[in-house]
Amino acid sequence: MDAHSCLDVASFAQAYGMPGLLEEAEDFVLRNFQEVSTSLKFLDLPADKLLDFLHSDGLCAPSELAVFRAVVVWVEANPAERLAQAQELMTGVRFQFMTFKEFREVRAINLPLKEFGFSLPENLDQCRIRRPKDALVLVGGDQLDPDLGKRLPSRQLWFANSLRTGTGLVKAMDWRILGEIPEKPRFRHGVGVMQGRLYVIGGCEFYTKTDTLKSVYRYDPMQDSWQRLADMQEYRSNFSVVVVEDYSPVSDTWSFAKPLDQALSGHAATLLDGEIFISGGFDCRYQCLTSMFLYHPERGTTYLAEMSQDRAQHCMEVLHHGGGGLCVVGGVCNLRTFYTDQLACEVYDPVSDSWRALTPLAIPHVGAASVVLEGKLYVLGGYCQEDYRETRLVHRYEPITQRWENIGKMPGPNTDIRACLLRLPAHLRQ
Incomplete structure (x- = not known):
C-alpha cells in the first residue's frame, strides 16, 4: 500500500465489508495525508x-496550511460543483493553529472567500489539537x-502527546x-520498533564495565505490557540496533551477522530503501x-563517500x-588531542554518493536522540562536550525553510537517551 493506492484499498475494503x-487503509491516509493529497485518486x-x-x-500534516491547500486543490478540480461544499469542508481546517504568514496565504487564494465561509472559534477551548497515533517516544537515558x-x-x-500547545507558533x-522499563534503568542502549512493538536492547545500568547489559525487553502498546526476550550473545552499549546481532521474533533467538571491518x-x-547505512563513530583508538558505508548482514561492508567532518x-x-x-x-x-562539539551538519545523497552542508546547529547535542x-x-537532549553541561532542549529542523527551531525542554534525563516513533492506542494518548 502506498500514497497512490491507499484510497483504492479503502474503497475496496468498504465495499466488501473488511x-x-x-x-489500516484509512490510518495510512491519515499518516501520509500530504502525499496522498497529491495523488490523482484524491x-x-x-x-x-x-x-x-x-x-x-489523527491527521498528520506539516501544518494546517498544508491541510488547507489540499482542500483548495480538491475544490479546484471541479469548482462548478464543489464550491458549494467548500464551506463545510473548511470546518475541518484548524485555522487557529496557523501563523500570521500562513494565514496571509489563505487570504490570497484565487477562489472567492465568501464561498468558504470559514470562521475562527471564539476561544481556544473550542479547538482540538491533532494527535497522530505515531507518537514520539523517549526511552531511558542518563x-x-x-x-x-x-x-x-x-x-x-x-x-510527546502534542507538538502544538499555543496559537500560531509551536511553543513547546x-x-x-x-511507563517504565522493567527491572533496571538504561542508557547507551538500543531501541527499535518492529510490527508495532518497541524493543529495548542492551545498554548500561550504571558506570562500570560490569554494568553493561545484554538483556532485551519488548513493549506491546496495545496490551500496555512488557515481555522479557532472549538475551543477546554479547554485552553491548553505545551501539546501533540495525548493525549488531540478528534477532528473530518468531523463535526468540539471536544469531551473529557478518562482522564489521x-x-x-x-x-x-x-x-x-531497505539498506543499512552507518556513519562515523569512534574507532578502537577512540x-x-x-x-x-553500507552494511549487509551477509555481504558485509561497502565504503561510500566520506563526510567532510569527523x-x-x-x-x-x-x-x-x-x-x-x-x-x-551533532556529536563530537x-x-x-581532545574532543570538541560538532555543530556542523551534513546530508548524504545516495544517488550521487556525495555530501553537502546543512544548516549547523546553534548549540551542541552530544549523545542526543533523534x-x-x-x-x-527532531534532535532531543544530549550534552555539551566543552563543559559537560546538559542540553535540555529539543531542536527541530524544517527542510522547507532549512532552519532549526527551539521547541522546548526535555522532560527528564536527557543524555544517552533513545527515541523512536511508536503507534499508541487512543486510551494511552489521552
Missing part, C-alpha cells in the same frame, strides 16, 4: 469522506552530574509518562571517523523533503 483492512474522493479525514485528530552518587539513570518512557512539546562505538545507523556520538536520520537524503547532526569531533516526525527532524 473492517480491519479499511481501518481528486475523486467524495466530499463526506474527505470531511471525515479533515475532522480526524543525567550528567560530577557527583556520581547523584547521577540517576532512568527507567522512564515519555511520549506536551510530554507525558508512558573494524570495531566501532558511538556511530549512527539507519535504514534507507578517534572520530569520517566514514560512511563525528561520533551523533545522530543520523532520513529526510524525504527539502532535497532529501541522510542527515548527520577530534580537535588535536527522530523524523511529519517530515521534520
Whole structure:
C-alpha cells in the first residue's frame, strides 16, 4: 500500500465489508495525508469522506496550511460543483493553529472567500489539537552530574502527546509518562520498533564495565505490557540496533551477522530503501571517523563517500523533503588531542554518493536522540562536550525553510537517551 493506492484499498475494503483492512487503509491516509493529497485518486474522493479525514485528530500534516491547500486543490478540480461544499469542508481546517504568514496565504487564494465561509472559534477551548497515533517516544537515558552518587539513570518512557500547545507558533512539546522499563534503568542502549512493538536492547545500568547489559525487553502498546526476550550473545552499549546481532521474533533467538571491518562505538545507523547505512563513530583508538558505508548482514561492508567532518556520538536520520537524503547532526569531533562539539551538519545523497552542508546547529547535542516526525527532524537532549553541561532542549529542523527551531525542554534525563516513533492506542494518548 502506498500514497497512490491507499484510497483504492479503502474503497475496496468498504465495499466488501473488511473492517480491519479499511481501518489500516484509512490510518495510512491519515499518516501520509500530504502525499496522498497529491495523488490523482484524491481528486475523486467524495466530499463526506474527505470531511471525515479533515475532522480526524489523527491527521498528520506539516501544518494546517498544508491541510488547507489540499482542500483548495480538491475544490479546484471541479469548482462548478464543489464550491458549494467548500464551506463545510473548511470546518475541518484548524485555522487557529496557523501563523500570521500562513494565514496571509489563505487570504490570497484565487477562489472567492465568501464561498468558504470559514470562521475562527471564539476561544481556544473550542479547538482540538491533532494527535497522530505515531507518537514520539523517549526511552531511558542518563543525567550528567560530577557527583556520581547523584547521577540517576532512568527507567522512564515519555511520549510527546502534542507538538502544538499555543496559537500560531509551536511553543513547546506536551510530554507525558508512558511507563517504565522493567527491572533496571538504561542508557547507551538500543531501541527499535518492529510490527508495532518497541524493543529495548542492551545498554548500561550504571558506570562500570560490569554494568553493561545484554538483556532485551519488548513493549506491546496495545496490551500496555512488557515481555522479557532472549538475551543477546554479547554485552553491548553505545551501539546501533540495525548493525549488531540478528534477532528473530518468531523463535526468540539471536544469531551473529557478518562482522564489521573494524570495531566501532558511538556511530549512527539507519535504514534507507531497505539498506543499512552507518556513519562515523569512534574507532578502537577512540578517534572520530569520517566514514560512511553500507552494511549487509551477509555481504558485509561497502565504503561510500566520506563526510567532510569527523563525528561520533551523533545522530543520523532520513529526510524525504527539502532535497532529501541522510542527515548527520551533532556529536563530537577530534580537535588535536581532545574532543570538541560538532555543530556542523551534513546530508548524504545516495544517488550521487556525495555530501553537502546543512544548516549547523546553534548549540551542541552530544549523545542526543533523534527522530523524523511529519517530515521534520527532531534532535532531543544530549550534552555539551566543552563543559559537560546538559542540553535540555529539543531542536527541530524544517527542510522547507532549512532552519532549526527551539521547541522546548526535555522532560527528564536527557543524555544517552533513545527515541523512536511508536503507534499508541487512543486510551494511552489521552
